[in-house]
Amino acid sequence: MNEILADVPEMKKKPKILIVDDDAAMLTSLRMLLQLNGHDAEPAQGGEKAIERLTAADYDLMLLDLQMPGVGGHEVLQHVRSKGLGIKVIVVSGETSFSAVKDALTEGAYDFVRKPYDAGELLTTINNGLQSRELERQRKALEDALEESEKLHRYIVNNSPDIVYVLDNEGRFTFINDRTENLLGYKREELLGQHFSMLIHEDDLVVANYVFNERRTGARACKDVELRLNINDEAKTVRYFDTHVLPIELHSVGMYNPKGLDGNSEFIGTYGCARDITDRKRNEELINYQAFHDLLTGLPNRALFEDRLKLAIAHARRGKECLAVIYLDVDRFKLVNDSLGHAMGDKLLQIFAERILGCLRAEDTLARFGGDEFTLLLPQISKQENAGAVAKKILESLRLPIHIDNQEIFTSASIGIAMFPQSGETVETLVKSADIAMYHVKSNGKDAHQFFNEEMNNSYTCHLAVERDMHRALEHKQFEVFFQPKVNPNSCQIVGMEALIRWHHPEKKLVLPNDFIPIAEQTKLIIPIGDWMFHATCKEICRWREQGFPKIKVSINISAIQIEQEDFVKKIIDTLDDFNLSGDYIELEITEYGLMKNRENAAQKLRRLSARGISIAIDDFGTGYSSLSYLQDFPVNTLKIDRSFVKDIESETKETCIVDAIAAMAKGLKLHMVAEGVETVAQLNYIKNLGCVEIQGFLFGKPQSAQTTFDLMRQRADGKLESCLYYG
Ligand code: C2E
Ligand code: MG
Ligand code: MG
Numbered sequence: 089m090n091e092i093l094a095d096v097p098e099m100k101k102k103p104k105i106l107i108v109d110d111d112a113a114m115l116t117s118l119r120m121l122l123q124l125n126g127h128d129a130e131p132a133q134g135g136e137k138a139i140e141r142l143t144a145a146d147y148d149l150m151l152l153d154l155q156m157p158g159v160g161g162h163e164v165l166q167h168v169r170s171k172g173l174g175i176k177v178i179v180v181s182g183e184t185s186f187s188a189v190k191d192a193l194t195e196g197a198y199d200f201v202r203k204p205y206d207a208g209e210l211l212t213t214i215n216n217g218l219q220s221r222e223l224e225r226q227r228k229a230l231e232d233a234l235e236e237s238e239k240l241h242r243y244i245v246n247n248s249p250d251i252v253y254v255l256d257n258e259g260r261f262t263f264i265n266d267r268t269e270n271l272l273g274y275k276r277e278e279l280l281g282q283h284f285s286m287l288i289h290e291d292d293l294v295v296a297n298y299v300f301n302e303r304r305t306g307a308r309a310c311k312d313v314e315l316r317l318n319i320n321d322e323a324k325t326v327r328y329f330d331t332h333v334l335p336i337e338l339h340s341v342g343m344y345n346p347k348g349l350d351g352n353s354e355f356i357g358t359y360g361c362a363r364d365i366t367d368r369k370r371n372e373e374l375i376n377y378q379a380f381h382d383l384l385t386g387l388p389n390r391a392l393f394e395d396r397l398k399l400a401i402a403h404a405r406r407g408k409e410c411l412a413v414i415y416l417d418v419d420r421f422k423l424v425n426d427s428l429g430h431a432m433g434d435k436l437l438q439i440f441a442e443r444i445l446g447c448l449r450a451e452d453t454l455a456r457f458g459g460d461e462f463t464l465l466l467p468q469i470s471k472q473e474n475a476g477a478v479a480k481k482i483l484e485s486l487r488l489p490i491h492i493d494n495q496e497i498f499t500s501a502s503i504g505i506a507m508f509p510q511s512g513e514t515v516e517t518l519v520k521s522a523d524i525a526m527y528h529v530k531s532n533g534k535d536a537h538q539f540f541n542e543e544m545n546n547s548y549t550c551h552l553a554v555e556r557d558m559h560r561a562l563e564h565k566q567f568e569v570f571f572q573p574k575v576n577p578n579s580c581q582i583v584g585m586e587a588l589i590r591w592h593h594p595e596k597k598l599v600l601p602n603d604f605i606p607i608a609e610q611t612k613l614i615i616p617i618g619d620w621m622f623h624a625t626c627k628e629i630c631r632w633r634e635q636g637f638p639k640i641k642v643s644i645n646i647s648a649i650q651i652e653q654e655d656f657v658k659k660i661i662d663t664l665d666d667f668n669l670s671g672d673y674i675e676l677e678i679t680e681y682g683l684m685k686n687r688e689n690a691a692q693k694l695r696r697l698s699a700r701g702i703s704i705a706i707d708d709f710g711t712g713y714s715s716l717s718y719l720q721d722f723p724v725n726t727l728k729i730d731r732s733f734v735k736d737i738e739s740e741t742k743e744t745c746i747v748d749a750i751a752a753m754a755k756g757l758k759l760h761m762v763a764e765g766v767e768t769v770a771q772l773n774y775i776k777n778l779g780c781v782e783i784q785g786f787l788f789g790k791p792q793s794a795q796t797t798f799d800l801m802r803q804r805a806d807g808k809l810e811s812c813l814y815y816g
Contacts, residue, residue, distance in 0.1 A: 103148040103218045105129040108138040108164060109180075110156040118151060118180075125211055135159025139167050147175050148221045149214060152197070154181040154188060165195040174224060176217035180205055251336070251362040254343075257355050259284050259301040271334055271364055273320035289316035289333050301358045302340035309341040314365070335369045336362040382456040384434055385441040393455035393463050397515045400467045404508055412475035413512075414464035415504045415522035416444070416482065419534040420681060420711070421460035424497065427684040427718075435492050436499070443488075447481040463519065472507055472539065479503045479537035487535070500535035502526050511540040521545070531602045533732060554607050557593065562616055566592045569624045570791035571642070573800070574762060574784045577776045582804060586643040586677070586784060587625040588791045589617070609647050618650045619659060626667045626674075628794050633669075635798075637805045643675040643705060648682035652689070657696050664700070671701030675726065679707045683722055691721045698723035705762070710746055719757065727754050731765025734785070737774045751778040 107118045107129050115131040122129040132138040136159045154161035161179065168175055179192045182203040189200050199213050245252045246266040254263035261279045269275055288296040292315045299310040316333040340360030344353040380392035397413065404411045418440060425433035444454055444462060453465040469475050483501060490497045504525025512518040525540040561567055567589055574584035591599040608614040625644050650656055664671065683690055694704050705726035710733055733746050754761035763775045766785030775783060
């Protein structure tokens with residue numbers, strides 16, 4: 089209140105008085121009296137003049153004669169009244185009848201002074217009138233200010249972005265601002281008188297009961313409490329509501345009456361303010377989503393997967409149920425990324441995610457674990473075969489060619505499966521077991537699925553041991569070169585050999601390359617091992633040469649990591665020079681991956697080797713992704729058809745078509761073709777009919793030690809080995 093009073097301008101102006109009488113002498117005497125007493129007074133002779141003056145200017149007080157010819161005093165009073173003028177009228181009249189006085193007062197006169205007047209009495213009455221007028225003026229100013237202030241507050245409250253409300257002491261709305269209609273779809277009238285709980289989401293009622301009708305005040309009152317309000321479903325036409333609840337942040341305080349006589353203040357209700365926090369909630373959700381999802385595929389990430397798996401394990405344990413964890417790794421994905429670019433790699437991953445999702449139930453969780461690795465949680469699996477069936481379905485769907493930017497890309501994946509509780513009972517062990525099983529699929533030819541078993545665990549846990557032992561193997565001369573013959577199926581003569589490494593592990597006996605070459609590649613130990621292999625093979629070739637055996641070409645497998653080394657070419661040439669061997673003794677077998685990894689660099693190096701007469705063969709041909717255009721960049725002499733295609737020849741599947749296609753392509757590109765993995769006569773005949781003149785496989789001979797091979801070469805040199813070799 090004090091603040092409002094302070095806004096009222098002080099009345100400093102001198103009051104203006106109008107004297108109205110038909111008698112000029114009376115006018116003059118009154119005017120003088122007033123002026124002598126410090127008042128400003130203007131005369132108006134007669135009622136007509138008086139009305140003119142009143143219309144032209146504002147006066148604070150009027151001394152009015154009643155009986156005037158023409159427009160009389162009563163008419164002037166009526167004029168003042170009808171115009172709502174705030175002027176104080178003191179009737180100064182010779183008419184003293186009760187009814188005249190009464191009439192004048194009922195017509196709005198402030199007071200009555202009889203003529204002839206007593207100067208003292210008149211001045212007192214005038215002063216009282218002016219004081220009263222001043223008080224009235226001040227009250228009016230105060231009222232105006234209050235009205236303005238209320239208007240302003242009402243404007244602020246109604247235009248507030250927040251919901252502002254007042255509750256009575258029983259929790260019913262006594263005020264609620266316009267914002268409510270916009271945010272909640274309820275009209276103000278619908279809510280006034282209603283209990284606040286009608287707006288509260290049922291799950292938040294308990295909290296709301298503590299804070300919405302807050303009784304506390306000051307620092308203890310409710311601040312920043314999050315609640316959900318119900319949105320009026322029927323009001324959807326008013327505003328677009330994409331949800332049924334409105335998240336808000338609430339501030340509320342209790343309201344009390346001033347202290348009464350008993351010294352207690354009475355609780356009269358609550359004032360509160362609720363802010364719409366939809367945007368903040370959405371942002372929080374987005375941040376939350378990003379923290380638990382992979383942005384490329386939109387799938388759950390590792391953290392969310394592990395969380396879901398943890399819950400599923402608890403659930404399965406309680407219900408004595410099984411669940412399966414699947415670990416899926418895309419085969420040769422790195423090749424796509426390296427050769428076709430990361431954008432294409434990203435597209436492929438998105439397509440994989442979609443295809444895998446297409447094979448799942450709603451309750452399964454597919455997550456991107458990282459890179460090209462996906463994990464899958466299949467809860468409530470009644471038997472192991474069901475998980476196997478899902479894996480098969482996924483593998484089939486991933487095998488379908490993918491068309492991106494006019495390119496046809498063939499892909500596959502390796503899948504490992506771990507069952508709860510057999511293969512692990514915690515998140516870590518289940519994921520690890522599935523990973524181990526996947527790793528086994530990878531090293532056994534990829535594109536398949538396998539369930540985890542304990543034996544795998546042993547071989548996996550020796551991963552580190554393998555690395556440690558491999559370091560020692562070179563030193564302790566545990567590696568050995570084996571040779572496998574390549575035979576011309578028409579003449580049945582040995583036309584070449586492939587050098588294949590073997591490891592005589594002190595405890596594990598003979599370890600095959602698939603069990604340690606991938607680890608050697610990962611740890612780059614393949615560089616010294618490859619050097620040793622090349623050296624040992626050349627040494628053996630020299631031994632054959634010294635014995636005068638007929639000259640044959642020997643293939644040596646080379647890893648991508650070796651080609652990447654700066655001194656790769658130099659080391660090969662130096663070794664050949666050391667043994668005084670010409671390049672045409674040697675063929676290097678490189679996989680498509682090895683060629684594509686660092687395409688430019690590899691092509692340039694291989695061209696230098698090719699210039700020295702060394703042949704280049706593409707190993708495991710047909711299993712890579714890439715288009716064949718790359719072949720032109722490399723000095724390729726031979727295509728080796730991968731064993732997996734030869735294996736299925738008899739079953740007349742699509743694999744035979746691939747063999748046919750590769751044969752036709754080799755012929756077209758005038759390349760030498762070798763079929764590897766020929767085990768049966770049927771396979772032999774099929775390959776032979778395609779015009780393939782070089783065959784490698786168990787049908788003609790398994791890889792054998794250098795000494796056994798040496799003996800074989802001697803027999804051949806002595807002419808004792810005339811026909812096809814069926815041994816081993
Ligand atoms: P690869 O170069 O494709 O070698 C052919 C593999 O197929 C050899 O396996 C061979 O024993 C096997 N094989 C040949 N004919 C048949 C058959 O009729 N049936 C079956 N079931 N298998 C047959 P191996 O010796 O176990 O070598 C596996 C892979 O290890 C090789 O595949 C090659 O990629 C790699 N490797 C072997 N030695 C070396 C090496 O010195 N350096 C490098 N970098 N890799 C090597
Ligand atoms: Mg090979
Ligand atoms: Mg091969």
